Amino acid sequence: MKLTIWGAARQVTGSMHLLQLKDYNILIDCGLDYEKETYQEENQYFPFDPADLDVVILTHAHIDHSGNLPTLVRMGFQGQILCTPPTADLSELLLLDSVNIFLSKQQKRSKGKNRSSGPKPLYLQKHVMDTVERFVTVGFHKQFRINDQVTLCFIPVGHLLGAAAIVLTINDEGREKKIAFTGDIGRKNYPVLVDPEVIPEVDFLVCESTYGGKFHSKLETLEQKLVQTINEACVKFPGRLIIPAFSIGRTQALVYALNQIFSKGLLPPVKIFVDSPLAEFATDVYRRHHDLLNEDAKAFYRSKGDEFDFDELSYVQDKKESMSVSNYHEPCIIISSAGMLEGGRIQDHLYYNIQNYYCTILFIGYCAKGTLGHRLLRGDPIIRLRNRDLMVYATIQQTDLLSGHGDHEDLMNTVQQQKVENTRIFLVHGEPKSMQSLSDALTEARYRVDVPEKGEVFEL
Numbered sequence: 001m002k003l004t005i006w007g008a009a010r011q012v013t014g015s016m017h018l019l020q021l022k023d024y025n026i027l028i029d030c031g032l033d034y035e036k037e038t039y040q041e042e043n044q045y046f047p048f049d050p051a052d053l054d055v056v057i058l059t060h061a062h063i064d065h066s067g068n069l070p071t072l073v074r075m076g077f078q079g080q081i082l083c084t085p086p087t088a089d090l091s092e093l094l095l096l097d098s099v100n101i102f103l104s105k106q107q108k109r110s111k112g113k114n115r116s117s118g119p120k121p122l123y124l125q126k127h128v129m130d131t132v133e134r135f136v137t138v139g140f141h142k143q144f145r146i147n148d149q150v151t152l153c154f155i156p157v158g159h160l161l162g163a164a165a166i167v168l169t170i171n172d173e174g175r176e177k178k179i180a181f182t183g184d185i186g187r188k189n190y191p192v193l194v195d196p197e198v199i200p201e202v203d204f205l206v207c208e209s210t211y212g213g214k215f216h217s218k219l220e221t222l223e224q225k226l227v228q229t230i231n232e233a234c235v236k237f238p239g240r241l242i243i244p245a246f247s248i249g250r251t252q253a254l255v256y257a258l259n260q261i262f263s264k265g266l267l268p269p270v271k272i273f274v275d276s277p278l279a280e281f282a283t284d285v286y287r288r289h290h291d292l293l294n295e296d297a298k299a300f301y302r303s304k305g306d307e308f309d310f311d312e313l314s315y316v317q318d319k320k321e322s323m324s325v326s327n328y329h330e331p332c333i334i335i336s337s338a339g340m341l342e343g344g345r346i347q348d349h350l351y352y353n354i355q356n357y358y359c360t361i362l363f364i365g366y367c368a369k370g371t372l373g374h375r376l377l378r379g380d381p382i383i384r385l386r387n388r389d390l391m392v393y394a395t396i397q398q399t400d401l402l403s404g405h406g407d408h409e410d411l412m413n414t415v416q417q418q419k420v421e422n423t424r425i426f427l428v429h430g431e432p433k434s435m436q437s438l439s440d441a442l443t444e445a446r447y448r449v450d451v452p453e454k455g456e457v458f459e460l
């Protein structure tokens with residue numbers, strides 16, 4: 001069999017790996033590669049004919065793993081897309097959100113000019129609907145026979161609801177071979193999600209490396225960090241705490257962590273607004289797949305009720321209500337998207353609060369270079385919003401305690417579950433520096449490691 005790494009090669013986004021057996025072609029993930037400003041044009045074409053693929057298997061719903069599926073379908077892919085049930089539901093939300101982002105970029109660029117001057121959307125809602133129709137869901141831990149040659153098993157890896165490592169048992173012209181794709185690996189004790197499980201022994205492991213060489217801080221717990229920040233921002237002083245958060249995954253983890261804090265009485269009541277319609281839809285998906293949440297969340301549900309709803313919390317739906325949140329005069333916590341501050345309702349909240357000494361902004365995720373979030377984190381004293389220069393008087397803070405990725409130690413543990421003499425490792429999904437650190441550590445542990453370039457082919 002032949003493995004070609006077509007995406008997330010020496011970079012983070014655009015996961016896409018082609019596994020070719022005799023007369024059967026499998027694509028693992030079909031993510032959007034959005035490292036460049038011109039990404040909509042760059043993702044239009046595939047280095048193979050989509051019509052030649054027999055099946056796609058999806059690790060999880062994040063756009064860098066699922067976001068180019070509608071283009072694949074538009075370009076002639078006819079087969080099924082296999083994934084876990086929550087991944088199907090969350091992918092639908094994220095792909096529809098992508099269409100909205102494409103349309104708003106088109107409008108923004110073409111403002112005042114001919115409408116066609118903005119970038120043409122990579123795909124539209126109808127292409128998302130055509131894609132969603134192809135989803136076939138397979139539960140965790142089931143041995144699912146794709147055909148006479150290939151059996152699939154999804155193993156939970158934390159990270160995001162429904163996220164899975166893909167383990168394939170393949171009869172390659174009479175010889176049994178096993179290959180696993182980790183997708184993104186989460187971390188232990190993450191709010192709401194199960195811990196990553198052990199990946200069974202395989203011959204080949206295609207492993208992510210996002211946090212290679214990096215270690216999460218262990219000095220305090222998430223609960224301690226949140227209690228201390230809310231205390232400073234909203235209890236000691238009558239201020240407000242703004243938390244930019246991705247609507248899917250990060251917001252649900254944060255809401256549950258806050259629910260625990262207030263239900264334990266660790267702080268006096270503070271009003272909390274979740275201002276993102278997408279977050280509310282995603283929360284419903286988490287409720288629908290309640291059986292897949294971790295034991296801690298299930299025990300909380302049995303004793304105290306809904307993990308994602310409590311007295312202090314309000315979900316904000318319409319835009320008018322969102323404006324009134326910006327002008328709410330009591331101390332409060334506002335959770336809104338987008339996480340990196342590029343677009344979304346969070347920009348309104350920043351516009352009205354960034355010059356307020358009694359405002360704290362807590363970043364809970366990574367902000368890519370070139371984003372407004374990145375400019376605030378590096379300490380820019382002035383930012384530009386809605387054509388106005390605004391002085392930054394708000395306090396800026398950051399924590400990695402809600403990062404959805406395991407760190408270097410977690411990645412090493414994942415690989416070291418495999419026998420050093422039997423398993424060949426391929427590193428994907430990481431900045432070159434992170435990949436190098438992980439590759440060095442694994443080589444030192446005597447693993448055979450490859451760091452493939454885009455389009456590199458391996459005969460397995």
Ligand SMILES: [Zn+2]
Pocket residue numbers: 060062159160184
């Ligand atoms: Zn992910």
